[in-house]
Structure formats: C-alpha cells, structure tokens
Amino acid sequence: MTASSTKTTHPIPEQIDRRTALRHLAVALPLLLAGACRRTSGSGEAAAVRTKRATAFTLWVLEENMEAPDIYQQIADEFMALNPGVGIVIERRANDAYKEALRLAINTPVAPDGFFSWSGIGLGGFYVNAGGAIPLTGYYKQYEWARRFTPAALSGTFFNGVQYGIPFRVRAMGLYFRKDIFAAAGITAKPVSYEDLIAANEKLVKAGHVPLGMGGKFGWMLMRLMDSLLEMTCGAKTHDALRSLDADWGAEAGVTAAYVELKRWTDRAYLPADFLGVDPAHVRDNVYQGKAVMMYEGDWMTDYLRADGMKLEDYDFFEFPTGTGRLSFFTEMFFIGATSSQRDTVARFYDFWTSPATQQRHAGKFGTISPTVGVEISSSAPAQNKQWQEIVSRYSGTYVPADQALPLEVFGSYLRVQADVVSGALRPEVAGATMQAEIVAYKARQPAGAATAAIGRKS
Amino acid sequence: MLPPKTSSGRCGALPFLLPALIIYTTLVFYPTLEVIFLSLFRWDGISAVRAFVWFDNYVRIFTEDAIFWRALGNSAIWMLLSLTVPTAIGFALALALNGPVFGRAIFRIIFYLPAVIASIAVAAIWSWMYNPSFGFVNGLLSYVGWGAPDWLGSHKLALFSVFIASAWAGSGTNMLLFLAGLQGVSTELQEAAKVDGATRLQVLWHVTIPSLRQTFIVVFSLAIVNSLKAFDLIYGMTAGGPGDSSQVLASWSYTQAFSYRNFGTGAAIAVVLLAVTLMVVVPYVRWSSNEE
Numbered sequence: 076m077t078a079s080s081t082k083t084t085h086p087i088p089e090q091i092d093r094r095t096a097l098r099h100l101a102v103a104l105p106l107l108l109a110g111a112c113r114r115t116s117g118s119g120e121a122a123a124v125r126t127k128r129a130t131a132f133t134l135w136v137l138e139e140n141m142e143a144p145d146i147y148q149q150i151a152d153e154f155m156a157l158n159p160g161v162g163i164v165i166e167r168r169a170n171d172a173y174k175e176a177l178r179l180a181i182n183t184p185v186a187p188d189g190f191f192s193w194s195g196i197g198l199g200g201f202y203v204n205a206g207g208a209i210p211l212t213g214y215y216k217q218y219e220w221a222r223r224f225t226p227a228a229l230s231g232t233f234f235n236g237v238q239y240g241i242p243f244r245v246r247a248m249g250l251y252f253r254k255d256i257f258a259a260a261g262i263t264a265k266p267v268s269y270e271d272l273i274a275a276n277e278k279l280v281k282a283g284h285v286p287l288g289m290g291g292k293f294g295w296m297l298m299r300l301m302d303s304l305l306e307m308t309c310g311a312k313t314h315d316a317l318r319s320l321d322a323d324w325g326a327e328a329g330v331t332a333a334y335v336e337l338k339r340w341t342d343r344a345y346l347p348a349d350f351l352g353v354d355p356a357h358v359r360d361n362v363y364q365g366k367a368v369m370m371y372e373g374d375w376m377t378d379y380l381r382a383d384g385m386k387l388e389d390y391d392f393f394e395f396p397t398g399t400g401r402l403s404f405f406t407e408m409f410f411i412g413a414t415s416s417q418r419d420t421v422a423r424f425y426d427f428w429t430s431p432a433t434q435q436r437h438a439g440k441f442g443t444i445s446p447t448v449g450v451e452i453s454s455s456a457p458a459q460n461k462q463w464q465e466i467v468s469r470y471s472g473t474y475v476p477a478d479q480a481l482p483l484e485v486f487g488s489y490l491r492v493q494a495d496v497v498s499g500a501l502r503p504e505v506a507g508a509t510m511q512a513e514i515v516a517y518k519a520r521q522p523a524g525a526a527t528a529a530i531g532r533k534s
Numbered sequence: 535m536l537p538p539k540t541s542s543g544r545c546g547a548l549p550f551l552l553p554a555l556i557i558y559t560t561l562v563f564y565p566t567l568e569v570i571f572l573s574l575f576r577w578d579g580i581s582a583v584r585a586f587v588w589f590d591n592y593v594r595i596f597t598e599d600a601i602f603w604r605a606l607g608n609s610a611i612w613m614l615l616s617l618t619v620p621t622a623i624g625f626a627l628a629l630a631l632n633g634p635v636f637g638r639a640i641f642r643i644i645f646y647l648p649a650v651i652a653s654i655a656v657a658a659i660w661s662w663m664y665n666p667s668f669g670f671v672n673g674l675l676s677y678v679g680w681g682a683p684d685w686l687g688s689h690k691l692a693l694f695s696v697f698i699a700s701a702w703a704g705s706g707t708n709m710l711l712f713l714a715g716l717q718g719v720s721t722e723l724q725e726a727a728k729v730d731g732a733t734r735l736q737v738l739w740h741v742t743i744p745s746l747r748q749t750f751i752v753v754f755s756l757a758i759v760n761s762l763k764a765f766d767l768i769y770g771m772t773a774g775g776p777g778d779s780s781q782v783l784a785s786w787s788y789t790q791a792f793s794y795r796n797f798g799t800g801a802a803i804a805v806v807l808l809a810v811t812l813m814v815v816v817p818y819v820r821w822s823s824n825e826e
Contacts, residue, residue, distance in 0.1 A: 175792065182580045201795065205580040291687060293773055349666040351776040352686025352695075357665065366667055484794040491601075494777035500689050516598055522576070522585060 131162030132188035132417045134409075134424075135177060138167040139375075146441045154427045161420055174198075181207035181412070188415035189425070194231030194240065194406040195479025197486050203234040208410040210237045214422040223429060227473055228446030231406030240408030241425045242446035247467050248299060248373040248403040248476075251392040256284060256368045265393040269307055272396055276345045279368050286345045288367030290355030291497070294490035298477050299371040301337055301493045303395040303403060306474050308332035311399040318480040320518065325508035334496050334503035341497050351494060359383065371395070374443035374463045387457050394466060402466070404473035406446065488513035566808070573801035579791065584798075591802035601778045602803060605786040608693055609762060609810070612782055615694075616761035620701045621753055624708025629738075631709070632716045642713070649706035657770025660699035661686065664771075686772050689779040696771045696780060700764070708753050715749030716742070751822045758818065762811045783807040 136147050151163040166187070168176055173191075180186045181202055192199040202208045215221055215238055221229065228242040250272075257275070260282040266272040276286040290296050306314050309329030316322035317330065324330050340346050347353070347367060361367040363385060370376075372392075380387055394402055409428070411421050427433055434447040439456040443463045452460050474480075477489050492510050495501035501509060573591050575584040595602040627645050631638050648656065663670045664685035672682035685695040719742055727737045743750075765784040768774060774781040774789060781789070783803055791800025 178580065178792070178795070182582065201578075202580075205578055206582065207580060291776060294775065347666070349682075349684035349687045351688075352661075352684065352692065352772060353665065353667075354661065357667070361667055484796065487789070487794055490775075491777045494775060495689075498687070498689055498776055500777060500779075520594070 130160050130417070130420070131164055132415065132421055132424075133164045133166060134421075135166050135168070135173070135187040135190040137173055137191055138169045146437060150428055150433060150437065151424075153433070154424050157427075158420075158423070161424075163424065177202070181205065182414060184414065186412045186414045188412050188417050189421040190410050190412060191243075192240070192408060192410055193479050194408060195475050196234075197478050197481055197483050199231075199240055199408060199410065199479075200234050201483065202410060203239045207413050208239050209413050209415075209418065210239055211241060211411065211422070212238055214241075214426075218422070218426045220426075220429070223431070223448060224446045225448055227404065227467070227470075228406050230473070231475070232408060240406070240410055241429060242406045242408050243425075243429055244407040244442035245444045245446045245467070246373045246375065246405050246407060246442070247394075247444060247463055248371065249392045249394045249466075250287070250369045251362075251372050251376050251390055252369040253362060253365065254389055254391050256282075256365060260284065260368075265391070266396055267393075268396050269398065276340075276343070280344055284365075285347045285361075285367040286369055287340070288358040288361045288370045289346045289350040290353040290358045291351035291494065292354050294494060295476075295478060296355040296358065296371065297493055297497065298490065299403065300340065300395075301333070301489075302474065302477050303371075303397055304333040304336045305330065306399055306401065306403075307395075307397040308336065311401050311472060311474070314399075314474060318477070320482075320485070320514055323511055324514060325511035327507065330507035330510070331504055334492075334506040337493065337496055338503045346497075351498060374460070377443060377457055377459045377463075381457075387459060390459075392459070392462075399472070400470065401472035401474050402470040403476070404467070404470075405475045405479055407442075482517065484517050485514055488517075569801045569804050569808075573798055573805050575798045577797045578795040579797045580795075587798065591796075591798045592806075594799060595802055595806070599799075601781055601786060602783075604778065605781040605783050605803075606806075606810075608780065609764070609782045609784075609807075611693065612697060612700075612764050613758060613761040613814075615697050616700070616704070616757045616764075617754060619697070620704040620708050621750075621757060623701060623705040624710075624753070625712050627705065627709040628712030628716055629742075632713060642709070645709055646706035648703045649710075651703065653703070653766035654770050656699055656703045657767050660696075660702070660767075661771050664695060687776055689776060692772050692776060692780040693768075696767050699771065700767050703767075704760070707756075711749055711753055712746065715746045719745040755815065755819065755822075758814055759811065762807060762814070783810070 134147070134151070147165050147167075151165060155161055155163060167173075177187075177190060177192070178201070181190075182205065186207065190202075192202060194200075196204075199208075211220075211232075220241060224232075224242055225245075228245050229238075232238045232240040232242060234240075256279070260275075260278045262275045262278055264271075266275050279286040287300070289300075305317070309317060309327060309332075313322055313327060313329055317324055317327065347361070358367065358370050359379065362370050363383065372379075376390075376392070377387065380390055409425050411418050411425075415421060429447055431447055431449055434445045434450045438445060438450055438453050439460055443452075443460040444467050452464055478486050481489060488510060492501065492506050492513075495509075496503050496506050572584075574586060574588060576587045576590070577584040631642050631645070635641065651659075662668065664672070666672055666682065666684065666687075669685075671685065675682045683691055686692050723741050723745070724737050727741050732740065763784060764782050765788065768780055768782055768785050769788070772780045774785045778786075784807060787800045787803035787807065789800075790796045790803060
C-alpha cells in the first residue's frame with residue numbers, strides 16, 4: 076500500500092526542524108501543566124474527602140475464621156452508634172499478607188490509625204522499635220486498663236518496659252488429637268508427661284499411624300514443636316535466657332537435648348515422612364483423613380473444626396507436657412499508629428472493645444479466651460472453649476512462640492537450624508553451636524544501643 | 535530515502551522520545567539508582583533514620599553470609615538449566631509439531647497452555663503434584679512400585695523440583711519461538727541437502743539449526759534474563775527452603791529486605807544480581823550483534 080492510497084489528509088513531514096520541535100514543545104508543555112493542575116485539583120478533592128471523614132479512623136485487623144466473621148464490624152457499629160460523628164474503616168487481610176502490608180505502610184501517610192499485632196520482639200516489637208506505634212502509658216492510667224486484664228495477658232503488652240499494646244484476645248496452644256484413633260491405639264488417657272507423650276507416639280506408630288501431622292514449609296509449624304522441646308529440656312529460666320540472647324546456645328546442654336529430641340521425632344516416624352516441603356495448610360486435611368493423628372494448634376482450632384464440618388466431639392486436646400508449669404501462649408493486641416491524628420478516639424474505641432460489658436456481650440465470638448478479667452464463657456459455647464479457659468486459669472506462666480520471642484533475623488536462623496537437623500544436614504549435637512554462631516554474628520552487626528534481646532515482661 | 539541525520543533532526547525527535555524517557559527514568563533508572571544508594575545504608579525499611587555504613591552490606595554478604603553464596607550457586611545452576619532444558623524441550627516440540635502431524639493445532643495449544651498460567655498458580659499446581667500424601671507424582675511412582683522422593687523437602691532435590699515446574703511452564707514459549715523461526719527455514723536448502731544424501735539428523739544439524747540462529751539468540755537471551763529473575767516459583771513452592779537450600783539471589787534479597795527487614799543487605803544482594811545479569815547479558819548481546 077502506498078502513502079497516496081491512505082486517507083491521511085495531513086502531509087507527513089520528512090524531517091522535523093527545530094522550529095517544529097519547539098511548536099510541539101509549546102503544545103506539550105501546557106498539556107503537561109494542565110495534567111499537573113488536574114493532579115493538584117485531584118489532591119484537593121482528596122483533601123476534601125479527608126476533611127469530610129475527619130472523624131473516621133482506620134483499623135487494620137486479620138482476616139480470620141471466626142464464629143462471627145463480621146464481629147469487628149459489629150463492635151465498630153456499636154461504638155459508632157454510641158459516638159455519633161465517629162467513623163471506623165476496617166481493613167482485613169490474611170496472615171502473611173497482613174504482616175507484609177503493615178510493614179510497608181507503617182510510618183507512612185497511609186499507615187492505619189489502629190492496628191492488630193502479636194506480642195514479642197519479632198512481631199509487635201518490630202513496629203515499636205521502628206517508632207510506628209505510640210506508648211499507651213497515659214491511656215492505661217486514664218482508663219485503668221492495668222486492672223482490667225489478666226496478668227498473663229498484660230505480660231505481652233510491654234516492650235522495653237513500656238506498654239504499647241492493649242490485649243483483645245489471648246491464645247493458647249496444644250496438641251489436638253483424633254479421639255477415635257487414640258482409643259483404637261489403646262491410649263486411654265491424655266498424656267500428662269513427656270514420657271506419656273512418647274509412649275502414645277509409640278503406640279500410634281505401632282498401630283500404623285503418623286502421630287503428629289506437620290507442614291514444614293515456612294517453618295513455623297515445626298517451630299511450635301521445637302519451642303516446646305526447648306522449654307522442656309532447658310527449663311523455663313534457661314529458655315527465657317536463650318530467647319533474650321543472654322545464654323549461650325552452644326554451651327547449654329538442654330539445647331542439644333532439644334535438638335536430639337527433635338531428630339528423634341523424625342527418626343522414630345512421629346512426624347510424617349517428607350514433611351519439610353508440605354504447606355501447613357494441608358495438615359488439617361491429613362488429620363481429618365486419618366493420615367496423621369495430632370496437630371499442634373491453638374484454641375482457634377475449635378472454630379476451624381466447625382468451619383470444616385468436623386464434629387467437635389471427635390477431637391480433644393492437651394497441653395504439650397513440658398514439665399515447667401508454663402503454657403505455650405501469646406497475646407494478640409491492638410496498637411495505635413504513630414502517624415495517627417486520632418489517637419484519643421482510637422484509644423476510646425479500644426476501651427470500649429475490651430470493656431467487660433462488650434467482652435461479655437460477644438464472649439466466644441472472636442476467640443476462646445478473653446484477656447478481660449471476669450468474662451464468663453456463655454453456656455452455649457463449645458466444651459472445648461470452656462476447657463481452654465480452665466487450662467489457662469490453671470497456668471501461672473507462659474512462653475510465646477519463637478517468632479514472637481526472637482529478633483527476625485535470629486528467628487530465620489532458628490528455622491534454618493531446625494530444618495537442617497530434621498533433614499539430617501546438621502547433627503543435633505552441633506545445632507546449638509550453629510545457632511550461637513549466628514547469634515554472635517547478629518549481635519555484632521547491631522548498632523550500639525539497639526534492642527537485640529527479647530522484649531516484654533517475663534511471664 | 536531516509537533523510538540525513540542532522541542536529542535539528544535529533545532535536546525534532548526529542549518531543550517524541552520525551553514521554554518514554556520520562557517513564558523510563560522514573561520507573562527504571564531512578565529505582566535502580568535508589569537500590570544502589572540504599573545498599574550503602576543500614577535500614578529496617580520503616581524507621582525515619584538510615585545509617586550510612588559505606589560498603590558494610592557488601593562486605594557482610596561476601597564474607598559472612600553463607601546463604602548468599604548458596605543463593606549465588608543456585609542462581610548459576612538455575613541459569614544453566616534454563617539455557618538447556620526448556621530450550622531443548624521447546625526445540626524438540628517445535629520440530630515435532632512443525633510437520634504435518636495429526637492434531638497439530640491442538641497439541642500446539644496443549645504444550646503452550648502452561649506458559650499462560652500465572653506463576654503463582656503454577657507453584658500451587660506443582661506443590662499439590664509433589665505433595666507426599668495427596669500428590670499425583672508420588673501416587674504414580676508408588677503405583678508403579680518406585681520409591682517416591684521428597685521433592686520439595688529435600689535439601690538436594692528442592693531446587694531441581696521447582697525447576698521442573700519452571701521448565702513445564704517455560705517450554706511452551708520456546709516452542710512457539712522455534713515454530714516461528716522454523717517457518718523461515720528454507721525448504722529448498724533442506725531438500726537440496728537431502729538430494730545430496732544428507733540424513734535427517736545431518737539436515738537438522740547443518741541446515742535447520744544454523745538457519746535458526748536468530749531464534750536461538752532470542753531464546754537464550756530470554757532464558758538468561760528470566761533465570762536470573764527467578765523468584766515467584768521458588769517463593770511459592772519452597773519459600774527458599776528447606777533450610778534456605780533453594781534460595782536464589784532474588785529470593786534471598788527479598789528475604790533479607792522483607793522478612794528480616796535488612797533493606798540495605800537486601801539491596802546489596804539486588805545490586806550483585808544486577809551486576810551478574812549485566813555481566814552475562816551485555817557480552818552475550820554484543821557478541822550476538824557482532825555476529826549478526
């Protein structure tokens with residue numbers, strides 16, 4: 076096709092000279108300026124919207140599997156009804172996406188006014204150390220929160236000795252199991268000592284079962300077992316010292332003993348073969364299908380069992396028997412963002428949320444165990460919820476998961492070492508020394524005065 | 535006839551080049567400089583203050599970080615595999631489907647289909663296929679009486695298992711490129727070679743492959759660049775594990791920056807990755823251009 080056959084009415088210049096170029100620029104510049112002005116006016120509109128919603132604050136929470144999935148919105152609606160003019164915008168994300176989004180947003184103009192996080196240096200402590208959350212000391216005094224919560228719940232709110240979080244839910248973890256398979260294997264009572272647990276494992280293996288379902292991808296599910304083994308073999312005091320990076324992982328006999336035990340769980344087939352590459356999300360299916368008998372989960376499992384269509388009476392649970400009198404436990408908290416312009420309103424909402432009246436009104440709907448003193452589980456709540464509450468009230472001490480206790484980078488080493496021990500790439504006898512070497516290197520990299528140790532008040 | 539290049543001609547092109555230049559500078563050049571700049575700091579990604587540490591992050595990754603060297607080695611392995619396996623599969627498929635084969639169009643679609651699936655979906659598909667309890671692969675191996683390896687949980691196998699998924703997803707694109715290239719191969723030359731007594735293998739080696747020179751250059755260039763960018767499948771299938779055994783440079787950079795909040799270290803690894811990419815790609819492109 077030739078140029079003459081086209082319907083082009085304007086001749087195409089063969090060469091654009093400087094004058095033509097300047098003419099193009101003369102046309103382009105106003106257009107660019109117009110675009111810029113439009114952008115400015117757009118910002119003006121956004122500012123107007125912000126002004127209109129000046130009393131609305133954002134709250135970031137987890138997307139989770141609860142009895143009443145919209146419970147956050149329900150409580151927010153109740154608060155807004157009592158406080159005309161206040162708006163609450165709730166944003167939900169699933170676990171890993173939530174952590175990712177919050178880490179990207181914190182300390183920026185799009186950071187939430189209030190947000191959820193866990194206790195410990197590796198999770199909530201990260202935002203505290205980065206200046207992304209404000210101390211709540213004043214609000215604790217103003218609303219007398221110190222008297223509102225159980226000591227165990229309060230223990231996780233301290234970071235560097237200062238309270239930054241307000242507990243809205245506490246979580247406890249244990250070994251859930253299939254009652255029918257336990258009975259068929261001749262296990263008549265829940266294990267109350269580690270020896271009982273090993274004996275139960277042996278019976279299950281003999282009966283052709285995998286005792287503990289496990290998904291090793293990401294490492295955090297295996298971490299729960301490792302945490303409990305360390306608690307058992309090291310004892311509470313040493314375990315705390317290890318986590319605060321004060322004790323020498325390479326010199327403590329308990330550390331080696333824990334890694335030896337971990338290897339034993341693998342070698343004796345207490346864990347599934349080839350689990351290191353398996354997604355933890357598949358473990359429930361394994362247990363439902365009888366391919367594994369137990370799973371190391373938390374009190375949230377009751378909600379999952381119901382959501383998955385399982386019969387609660389087919390499952391029971393027990394605490395991992397460490398012999399130290401401490402429970403695997405963590406606190407979930409609300410924080411106030413450092414960039415928030417509505418701190419007082421957010422604090423007032425938190426006060427409303429955690430008040431005995433609100434907690435009692437929604438008891439059991441957003442967690443099994445309330446951090447607020449005196450809240451009773453309703454008579455219609457599942458027996459497992461009551462059982463958890465009884466267990467939590469029985470324990471005087473707790474230990475949090477390693478991902479909350481250790482600095483992020485040290486936690487990465489923790490996951491790597493446990494995987495290497497399980498796979499046989501690292502002998503259990505040198506695992507402690509390997510951890511210690513990585514901790515020493517980590518400490519050496521930290522600037523003077525940086526918080527390298529686990530933060531929070533010992534529980 | 536093209537007009538002679540003059541200074542006014544170059545100026546005339548400027549308004550047309552400006553938008554692309556602005557976009558390129560904003561979205562590519564500036565972020566690259568920012569990453570290089572960031573690699574000289576210690577920063578957790580959210581604090582207001584960054585500490586300037588000169589080249590400490592580079593010293594650290596080269597002298598203290600064993601996982602960095604593992605990731606570098608894995609990236610090299612991944613690149614070598616990417617250059618050979620999907621290229622060979624794609625070429626073989628293209629040769630098979632270039633002639634008058636029954637169901638040719640259907641087979642072309644079937645073999646190309648994995649290439650249009652999002653990487654994260656490919657990761658999910660293959661994670662399920664490798665699942666030791668429910669997976670198709672182990673089920674099949676068990677059915678025929680073979681032992682089932684720990685595909686994603688073995689330190690030695692995990693990287694290669696992920697690569698199989700990558701080859702599955704990537705071979706279709708290579709097949710398409712080779713099919714396009716094969717359309718340009720002179721049938722006269724091939725027939726002449728046959729008349730001269732050349733076997734099919736000799737025709738392939740002495741006529742077809744040399745005629746596909748440009749296609750091979752494109753396929754190899756894409757393979758090098760894509761292999762050094764490898765991240766999504768590894769992150770989706772093993773998250774770099776077990777025990778960081780399947781980390782590559784891109785995933786280790788991400789882990790340092792976003793999991794450990796060492797943005798300076800993560801940026802330093804990204805700069806090394808950039809340098810490695812340039813060291814491999816630039817000489818190759820220059821060589822191929824000169825040959826052309």
